[in-house]
Amino acid sequence: MPFFDRPVEKPEELFDREEELGALRRAVNSYAITVVVGFRRVGKTSLIKAATHGMPRIYVDVRKFESFQYMTYDMFLDELRKSVVSFLSFDKRVLDYIKAVKGVRVFGVELEFSHGRARPLLTSILEALDSWARDRGTRLVVVIDEAQELTKLRGYNIIPAIAYAYDNLRNISFVFAGSKIGLLYRFLKVQDPASPLYGRYMERIELKPLSREKAVEFLRKGLEEYGIKVSEEFLERAVEKLNGIIGWLSYLGLRVVGKGNASLHTIDEVLEEASKIAISEFCNFVNAMGSKRYIEIVKAVGSEGATWSEVKRYLELKLGTKIYDSELARLLKNLIDNGFVEKRDNTYIIPDPILRYATKAIRC
Ligand SMILES: Nc1ncnc2c1ncn2[C@@H]1O[C@H](COP(=O)(O)OP(=O)(O)O)[C@@H](O)[C@H]1O
Ligand SMILES: [Mg+2]
Numbered sequence: 034m035p036f037f038d039r040p041v042e043k044p045e046e047l048f049d050r051e052e053e054l055g056a057l058r059r060a061v062n063s064y065a066i067t068v069v070v071g072f073r074r075v076g077k078t079s080l081i082k083a084a085t086h087g088m089p090r091i092y093v094d095v096r097k098f099e100s101f102q103y104m105t106y107d108m109f110l111d112e113l114r115k116s117v118v119s120f121l122s123f124d125k126r127v128l129d130y131i132k133a134v135k136g137v138r139v140f141g142v143e144l145e146f147s148h149g150r151a152r153p154l155l156t157s158i159l160e161a162l163d164s165w166a167r168d169r170g171t172r173l174v175v176v177i178d179e180a181q182e183l184t185k186l187r188g189y190n191i192i193p194a195i196a197y198a199y200d201n202l203r204n205i206s207f208v209f210a211g212s213k214i215g216l217l218y219r220f221l222k223v224q225d226p227a228s229p230l231y232g233r234y235m236e237r238i239e240l241k242p243l244s245r246e247k248a249v250e251f252l253r254k255g256l257e258e259y260g261i262k263v264s265e266e267f268l269e270r271a272v273e274k275l276n277g278i279i280g281w282l283s284y285l286g287l288r289v290v291g292k293g294n295a296s297l298h299t300i301d302e303v304l305e306e307a308s309k310i311a312i313s314e315f316c317n318f319v320n321a322m323g324s325k326r327y328i329e330i331v332k333a334v335g336s337e338g339a340t341w342s343e344v345k346r347y348l349e350l351k352l353g354t355k356i357y358d359s360e361l362a363r364l365l366k367n368l369i370d371n372g373f374v375e376k377r378d379n380t381y382i383i384p385d386p387i388l389r390y391a392t393k394a395i396r397c
Pocket of ligand 1: 071074075076280281
């Protein structure tokens with residue numbers, strides 16, 4: 034089945050991506066830290082799951098904190114705990130290692146982490162996992178998906194634990210994935226000389242949208258497998274609207290399969306539904322940041338793109354007040370770090386075709 038409404042799990046289910054698959058497999062076997070970056074829905078999670086399929090892997094998804102203003106170490110630990118519990122189906126012997134960690138209790142195949150002062154240290158948990166991997170003669174991959182959300186972690190810094198693992202735990206390799214590239218690097222603090230991760234090598238894999246040709250092929254071949262023939266016009270229009278974003282193309286594919294035929298009207302329907310999703314994700318950001326000004330900026334950038342002074346003029350008109358350059362710079366930087374806006378030459382643009390299409394309709 035070529036279209037999925039959730040991340041792909043197995044390599045044979047992936048369309049294209051042979052090169053990235055090979056690169057990621059090599060990376061997790063050779064480097065302590067690999068960073069996988071790319072827009073939302075280009076297929077990062079799918080690539081990572083497929084590349085590490087069948088390998089010892091702990092997969093922590095912190096995406097759910099996207100709509101939160103902050104998160105605590107206990108919240109993070111709870112996600113980690115769940116991931117370790119799922120990993121037990123791979124090898125129950127992990128329990129023998131993890132139960133020796135202070136602050137961890139084991140009941141059958143359930144784990145409990147203490148809270149507050151007695152809570153386990155991330156370093157100790159990683160050490161236990163490393164020992165498990167060492168004794169099995171294997172490498173454990175620890176994936177933190179949408180890792181940029183960890184910039185919201187308050188009261189605890191996990192970077193020293195990761196730096197410690199980098200230096201000492203040879204049987205663990207990390208994969209940090211993120212769709213908000215600026216934030217991801219801000220979280221990892223690779224550029225900050227005061228950070229324990231400063232200057233550490235990280236392999237970087239960037240996932241790009243499919244080329245026009247590949248996007249057309251993905252839709253055509255996928256639909257053919259369901260016995261649905263499509264016109265060139267349909268394919269051209271679909272790719273013009275959804276670009277090479279495989280998640281949106283899959284969404285359209287599933288919709289067409291559900292209806293049993295491919296009419297141009299379905300593309301418009303999908304655009305409308307996708308817009309609602311993209312707007313609600315953008316509104317999560319607006320709410321987490323606590324300023325409606327982001328909405329006006331995105332409207333100013335709109336479907337055509339805008340220069341700094343165009344954005345500024347629009348914003349001042351809309352708000353009826355003067356905006357300082359430093360304020361606008363800060364707002365734009367947050368939009369860029371969060372992946373909603375990009376700067377190309379001197380123009381700000383919205384890279385996501387759906388959000389770009391939907392700007393006029395945004396209300397949060
Ligand atoms: N290589 C691929 N082949 C087929 N479908 C894919 C591929 N990559 C992603 N998808 C589909 O696209 C959607 C988004 O993929 P996902 O991996 O969740 O993206 P991301 O993690 O970058 O947001 C999912 O429904 C997934 O099934
Ligand atoms: Mg993902």
